[in-house]
Amino acid sequence: MNNATLEVVNPFDLKPIGEVKLVDWPTIDAWLNTASQLHKTRANWLPMHQRIAILKKTAQLMQGRFDELAFQIANEGGKPLMDAKVEVTRAIDGVELCIKELGHLTGTEIPMDLTAAGSGRMAFTTREPIGPVVAVSAFNHPLNLIVHQVGPAIATGCPVLVKPASATPLSCLAFVNMLYEAGLPEEWCRFAPCKSDVAEQMVTDPRVAFFSFIGSGAVGWRLKSKLAPGTRCALEHGGVAPVIVDDCADLEAMIPALVKGGFYHSGQVCVSVQRVYVPEDMATALAQAIADKASKLKVGNAILADTECGPLVNPNEVKRVEQWVNEAVAGGAQVLCGGQKLGETSYAPTVLLNPPLDAKVSTQEVFGPVVCVYGTESLSDAIAQANSLPVAFQAAVFTQKLKVALRCVREIDATAVMVNDHTAFRVDWMPFAGRRQSGYGVGGIGHTMHDMTQEKMAVIKL
Template identity: 55%
Template structure:
């Protein structure tokens, strides 16, 4: 019997669609198709055509934005207003990729600087790295697909895309749109398969670049098995620490941090998770933060009033509930929330001063839970913020420039937001984790540059 994957609406667990999975016997054909396209340079898509394809794709996406929003909500459960923002970002991402194609260029390397380099002129040029395999995550099903597929198209690489098995519909919709926009057959192959088959694909010697968004455990494991020479970019999670000083502006900070903590029910790799607050303002912070949290509307993601939707599976609700109960048993004070609303939703939860050994302190929660820790010594707070293996984005709230610069320098993070939440991102900025949180930097232009490689040409002539 054919294996399938069931796409379930996370909020009420209703069946959206059932799709077939490929098995190992299909892998050879998929790889051969991609490799043949790359090896035949006469079939490469010229830059002007890549620009035309992506510009047309962005236009079609814009025309079908409501349909794409509906697809994203039905498979991922992210509330309407946030799914709408994701689709608009995805369209902008396609436009950014099209624009960046004109920036793919080499440079002249100076010669004649030594006697042996006389009578030469040298240039670098850029060419596609080769076959790209991209493995994606569930939490931003269209925007992540853009970051992994469209960047490969812009770089001129054949791409094999494996979406998360729970949220493949947005990636498939993007593939249809790219085909409609004129992407030649074979340049994008969307593969739905189990983990064992995916590993066979990823670790094949014909893969030149591996793009991964997902858990650190899976990402580092796959990287360790890559064929020699396969380049990789990995994006994992973080715990997004925030330092709040006593001079922070409450009117700006509270709504910002509440949004950063509970956006997509906390299922974001840079969600606000750990807030270290100066003891002088801690009582006021807890009061205002919890009051704003209690106003959040939890409900059906299709309802435009909903702020917080469902978690991706009931299993995740069980896990979040266990972690919160464990934290309370180990000394955390429950400020608000703390209970499941249904099999698929959990109350936005605020915990005060959980043990540094509790799971909510040591692991990425990936749920609607924010932990607040008081501090009297800022250096100690920074030390605790840096104590985990994961380091991605962080933030500091203060009106003191020296404090902001000092904290920014000392926090172990790839990006530090000053007076903004940790989840801020635009798609033209570098974005990624360091240490256990990832390898390389994402962002449309950064990923395109990862997917191209340099070639040096040196001309020798007596006429030079």
């Protein structure tokens, strides 16, 4: 990175694949001023039918460039092409979901004559755009995350400035350009790749009405603490996703789910399977079954059709994962597969049995291809360990007993508990959020659109 451009590389072979111009503060300052004026002057607001037409056209353009978008995701982000295609499908569905959710973004009638004081009046609410939005995104879903942040802003009539992850700006740029091609005036959505100091100045500017952040907890909480008075926000951070396995679980169905949930995008997912709690007498066999399947996953360049696990986002992440695994092994963890770098940019899918409970792989988000299996004495012990960390996002339980499933749903500290499915399951209309240190607010397209609007009430004296 220099003062003018950001070079983008394929994270597997580190070869340059493109570049984007960095935006300086004077430019962003002018964009924020324009966005503020767009919102303040109601005559400037885009009517809903126009916003719907733009989003419909954008979805059509995305469908027409499906393969190009999937290759871009794989090429810049390292997500295997087979999974990148799924992301494009979700992103197109997400744009269309923005249109559908507009029909649910309604006000309500407020009864006034419940007491004599309100008698003779009628009241109702409407929803209107909150104002300028700044979206800061992550690298791991470089198209779909942008859709989740920018699509709701466009749908609700909020001008938006979007800063993509520095590793993956090209998918964001493609989406923004398709919005323009679909008829969105450029002042309503600005592509704003910039240095971190400029990004912080943009986020904390008092003209920002809503801040959408997807990324590390350390950065997100720090930025939240610096927001201007009145700026609303939503933060989506990571977790250390727990899975509880009951002694009657269907192992044949469970193993593929755990492998997919743990090694999808090489574990670079905020709800990736990381901690698997199993009855003590089953732990070794289950861990070995996961390892047997994980060891067969093909690691390579994500742009190749048969790659199942791509690289990590940069070489420093490979070194970090290596250090964390080595720490766990030194503390007594048993390596059942992997446990080593595969060159500068990739790490082998790794299964660890009984790492120390205070090791980094047990207490922090690995964000790499590492699944840890722990033997537990009882279901109560497993639930206690699952709830032992200051982060809480999605969790899972595998069981054929309704009583066990419902107990885990009730007692696991998580925003969602998957029964007989992995922790990384998601559809784009469901609420998606972290508790405590894992986030603030609720994601999911409809929920984000609600956050990007505000309620106004009219009280009419008859």
